[in-house]
Amino acid sequence: MDIIVLNPGATEKEFRHILKKLESRGLQANISKGTERTIIGVIGDTSKITEEEENAIRVMPGVEDVMRILKPYKLASREFRAESTIINIRGNRIGGRKIQVIAGPCAVENKTILMNIAEKVKEAGATFIRGGAFKPRTSPYSFQGLGEEGLKYLAAVRKKTGLPVVTELMDPRDMKVISKYADIIQIGARNMQNFRLLLEVGTSGKPILLKRGLSATIKEWLMAAEYVMSKGNQNVILCERGIRTFETATRNTLDLSAVPVLKKLTHLPVVVDPSHGVGKWDLVAPMAKAAVAAGADGLVIEVHTNPAEALSDGEQSLRPDDFMKLMRELKPIAAAVGREI
């Protein structure tokens, strides 16, 4: 809280009451009396003023509005750390010059299919394998994932291909088992404000892929990263995956402008998931290219050898051939923005 705007009708008594409140918190007030409003600039270490105190001041008699100038997140901000964060995972540097590609099926279904997909995406140039063992599904009657069995398949794939594993955690009680197998722990869009889960992965020692919530503002998203970082885990990767809007032609609206916006606000790496963003496989390639052109540090792409039989999200999965073609086409775009892939 940095600026307090008074009501045009605020009384002298109300005014003094507010000043006293600030004083009691060790803050000074700089008063600007305009022709129509009086404004109080709050001077001192306002970063210690909590959201609660800000709201309390907002309801004091005589107050019209309170405006906070400082950003509510600290550790995640570029002001706190000017240099871009690079996260090194088994030699793959997320946030560095090379664009990292996390590819694989939506859900882990069986070992053979997964291995097959993994070998194909590796050949095409992917640098991470992804696949859900615990799946958040809108219906309780849908396939919910293979659980630890699926995690074992992912580990087997890593052993054979060398690709590090990205997989989702949905429940704090699964932290141990996920940590045993994952190289990067994914927090899904629906859990972006599951604050307990965020605190939990803050102590995991693993890099976190934090997907943007369906209706999360960029500020709220950075606050979610701040939750993880406040527990000591500075390795957070932000993943834009589309927001909910009125448009129904695509599954979500991929907000690519979030990429340059985040590059200004935070030092954390930013990746884009065009598969969930658009929800239709034939729109994935153009949006993957656009994401790289906009400055993304990486891509998350769903690939399946047989989309028509996939147990989850087949509609938005690329076939290995299409994925390989896309990887080839991304090369000159990455080069055009001073990156490689």
Place this chain on the structure above:
Amino acid sequence: MDIIVLNPGATEKEFRHILKKLESRGLQANISKGTERTIIGVIGDTSKITEEEENAIRVMPGVEDVMRILKPYKLASREFRAESTIINIRGNRIGGRKIQVIAGPCAVENKTILMNIAEKVKEAGATFIRGGAFKPRTSPYSFQGLGEEGLKYLAAVRKKTGLPVVTELMDPRDMKVISKYADIIQIGARNMQNFRLLLEVGTSGKPILLKRGLSATIKEWLMAAEYVMSKGNQNVILCERGIRTFETATRNTLDLSAVPVLKKLTHLPVVVDPSHGVGKWDLVAPMAKAAVAAGADGLVIEVHTNPAEALSDGEQSLRPDDFMKLMRELKPIAAAVGREI
């Protein structure tokens, strides 16, 4: 999945392949050849077709679109159960003729304040006490609740006032401790699609107050209820608390039309939380009245004896006097729609 629309250019072979797929699932096809499109009506027990299979058909060659006629939720639907559900909690019947009012502070802060608020809201006619002991906060640096200490204060309040207790569960690991004290377990908006938490409370034996997610459609909300009900817990109360839109004049946009829409689609009781819906105390009273007029079975209202010192959401809390005035003003509106309060 009930209707399959073919591409104008679908080949005979693709067409036969789709028919074979349906046959293999024990389903029959009724074919309508129009001038511009061929449509397949799928006959048989299509409710057994999973979302996965639906998506798989959607990506088969020759298919343009797949439309599901049946609703994806069952136990929650009015078709499954025509009679409105009434949930009896210590004699207070939610969903009955009497409008239930759940009132109290956003967060439990200390025993004296809570008791004071509880006695005042009881006197005014509230039938439940609410208060968070575990608080979801957008900032990790904000007050996160008193934990079990707060639950004990709520129980003490119940003992003294007789008001049953509504409090939020954020983490499956807190289920035991919450169940020990709560009469109704609240699932907050940010956890509406925390599917593990939903399954957990499905086995709790306690009625669930399920808040609508910030960007949840009514269908997704009913699917979340279905998660709880699929575990055997039929006592779900739906709570409209505002959705996220482009408008910033209010904290959220309270979607009161959800009340009559839900009354058609489901047999579950529907309550409205105008405090979170609008986020400003002086808008709460008109929206509470509107909610009752629209047919809500209950209200959730934040009340605090000293909003300017509240540790959470002071901005939207009513003072006890304003709450008492509101309760008086609600009486003739309830009567006008054939209810009492």
Place this chain on the structure above:
Amino acid sequence: MDIIVLNPGATEKEFRHILKKLESRGLQANISKGTERTIIGVIGDTSKITEEEENAIRVMPGVEDVMRILKPYKLASREFRAESTIINIRGNRIGGRKIQVIAGPCAVENKTILMNIAEKVKEAGATFIRGGAFKPRTSPYSFQGLGEEGLKYLAAVRKKTGLPVVTELMDPRDMKVISKYADIIQIGARNMQNFRLLLEVGTSGKPILLKRGLSATIKEWLMAAEYVMSKGNQNVILCERGIRTFETATRNTLDLSAVPVLKKLTHLPVVVDPSHGVGKWDLVAPMAKAAVAAGADGLVIEVHTNPAEALSDGEQSLRPDDFMKLMRELKPIAAAVGREI
């Protein structure tokens, strides 16, 4: 523009350049140097600073943000005029104690049907007849209205029933013909920011029913009213009719909280159109009741004797019997909020 926030890295030279700019505009600066930001409070008659100048300052080197404290609308604001505006149209006072009901078909189709509807809604208690002679339709192949012929039917209805006429203007070239027949000129949601049309009706001498745009904020809506008022026409009636959100269970999301928000911000009367807001006839009655409970000054309701044959919006029209029942049910709700109907 009242507050200028400087970049943490703003130089002394940039700072002085900004101060000089303010001086050149006859404004004074009150400087608050905080620990992390410097803030300039601008003192003087800032209402004369245009949006252009505000934006110009925003891009000056050293400026991080510019915040405007004063509202951008003046004539429409409650601060400009504390007393609520009442608009008297042939004895019906919009904004007074009595809730006004504007009823009728979406489009004027033929004289007999219109007269029949008008007589029925009058009998039920409606105080205005509505009907479109010029219709905005999403498809160029849909019925576009009868034009002046339709206006003549409306005038005939007024002559027989005494109900004043509300009808929409879509094109500045139709101002003359519409003015000849209408008592209130409606500006539709899609034209809320058709600024030329707003200026045109600002000189019409007729009261204006200004519908909220599908994605208009309350502030933009008041700016649209300001356009009309800036030309000398103070008789603007604001009509909430639903905004566009992600929810598809209703045609739009009726934002009833706009009613109490507007009552604080403006002195203009506020009416609600639940028919367009929800788009389904069986949701109209509960939302009409909710609108009155929320404090609306009037209702706009579509009524048709034969919705299944209506040339426009049959889906959301009430039959005369249902309308009569609704009018009866609204009486005790109006009484409960100190109004009559």
Place this chain on the structure above:
Amino acid sequence: MDIIVLNPGATEKEFRHILKKLESRGLQANISKGTERTIIGVIGDTSKITEEEENAIRVMPGVEDVMRILKPYKLASREFRAESTIINIRGNRIGGRKIQVIAGPCAVENKTILMNIAEKVKEAGATFIRGGAFKPRTSPYSFQGLGEEGLKYLAAVRKKTGLPVVTELMDPRDMKVISKYADIIQIGARNMQNFRLLLEVGTSGKPILLKRGLSATIKEWLMAAEYVMSKGNQNVILCERGIRTFETATRNTLDLSAVPVLKKLTHLPVVVDPSHGVGKWDLVAPMAKAAVAAGADGLVIEVHTNPAEALSDGEQSLRPDDFMKLMRELKPIAAAVGREI
């Protein structure tokens, strides 16, 4: 309208009544009786069924829902015309291999500034000059444009530089004067559903740059194009410029996925305006690159020699140097997607 879903409780009489209605329109019915619903597939030339008739059937007793299979637009659809439309304007082919760049100030302010900007953008490779002579502004107190004077300056610029002119039409009464000077007539976002204006430019004989409305779905946007085309003008260029969402970090949310979606649905050229899309000059370059990578046929970019003194939208204007740098950087991206710039 192609599919009618009956209520589970529809009576035999209601069913026969619906069939008779279809018959009376020369349509046949193909009936699918499922276990839980009966579905009627409507066969025949359903494209002649108007929206009104569709709505009328929707409210017939026994009907639960009506689903339209065919798209409501025809002339704009790829099915109607498979080959992509290329619009040739003084030798610049919009929709061809070369990406067209429309650059210039938001508003025409004076002749010298405009000429200066035009010469600089031409040098950098722009192929069209843009500038508003009639400006839609949210405030009636803001600069509204120079009118015909501004158009004359644009014509002078064209004479000197050879750049064809793009300028906005806001009012049907200005059609003649705009047509006298413009090479492309722009319809702004706020007028996308100003249907009278659309019909007017349908007879103008000039190519139309049709900006997407702030809350327009892609389908509604194509319907707006259909309005223009229904009057005989097939030269419509669609311009994505951001939609309104809950996110406030950018002025609008630029929906780049609209580009590949449109490329499937329509043969019309698609251009992108990143300046309005993001509203901040330093986000324009990454989003311009992303737009080209996503497959856009052109760009609309605001350029001003002195953004801090611009009378409109200075905040989002590039300086000529930045624009020149961007044009250079776009070259390899255009090449990567098989285009040139």
